[in-house]
Amino acid sequence: MATRRARFGSSALATPANAITLTRLAAAPLLLVVVLASPSSWGTFALWMVLAGTDGFDGYVARRHGTTTSGAFLDPLADKCLVLAAMVALVAKGVFWWVPVAVIAAREAVISGYRSVVARRGISVPARPGAKVKTVLQDLAVGFALLPSAKGHYWIAEGLLWGATALTVVTGIQYLSDGRRLPRAV
Numbered sequence: 001m002a003t004r005r006a007r008f009g010s011s012a013l014a015t016p017a018n019a020i021t022l023t024r025l026a027a028a029p030l031l032l033v034v035v036l037a038s039p040s041s042w043g044t045f046a047l048w049m050v051l052a053g054t055d056g057f058d059g060y061v062a063r064r065h066g067t068t069t070s071g072a073f074l075d076p077l078a079d080k081c082l083v084l085a086a087m088v089a090l091v092a093k094g095v096f097w098w099v100p101v102a103v104i105a106a107r108e109a110v111i112s113g114y115r116s117v118v119a120r121r122g123i124s125v126p127a128r129p130g131a132k133v134k135t136v137l138q139d140l141a142v143g144f145a146l147l148p149s150a151k152g153h154y155w156i157a158e159g160l161l162w163g164a165t166a167l168t169v170v171t172g173i174q175y176l177s178d179g180r181r182l183p184r185a186v
Contacts, residue, residue, distance in 0.1 A: 007065060016061050016065055017059070017065060018074060020054055021078050022074065024055070024058070025078040028081035029085065031048070032088065032089050034047055035089035035090065035093070035146065039090060040146065040148045041148060042148055045148065048143055049143065052082070052143065055075070055078075055139075058075060058078075077112065080112065083135075083139065084101075084104070084105055086142045086146070087142060088101065088105075095157070096145065096161060100161050100162055100164075100165040103165050103169065104165055107168045107169060107172040108168075111172055111175050114175065125175065128174060130171045134164055134167035134168050137161075137164035137167060138164040141161040141164055142157075145157035145161075
């Protein structure tokens with residue numbers, strides 16, 4: 001006999017996927033502290049891999065149990081908080097240059113604000129394929145920077161970071177351009 005999975009409506013808040021996402025969001029300050037304390041250790045790298053990997057897992061759970069409006073807002077927020085916490089710590093430790101991290105942070109703030117404004121009008125802004133690639137590049141840049149065996153090869157992490165920065169700018173412009181085509185409130 002097949003077990004029946006719970007399905008949640010789009011307005012549900014207490015869902016398994018949201019629980020995973022909220023855990024990821026709550027882990028961002030811990031990640032910041034851990035990276036500041038030990039930016040190049042296997043424990044820090046493992047923590048990053050778990051937190052970055054749970055992004056795909058919460059999406060999988062959401063698709064199986066029903067996606068929600070709150071999840072559509074919280075998931076990208078958790079992604080941004082984790083990536084920026086790690087990147088800011090890596091800037092503080094002298095691993096990353098502050099300019100690409102500032103560009104990424106500014107874009108994320110603008111697009112998060114934009115998504116909030118259009119969400120009040122009942123419009124959901126799904127992630128573009130390029131934005132998903134951008135997230136993967138950001139995750140790889142951080143992961144490679146934290147990898148203990150990559151010491152002396154931070155140029156690879158920097159290259160990934162600059163690639164992510166370029167996609168960050170391009171997809172940010174795409175989102176804002178898309179917004180010009182949205183129906184206006186009367």
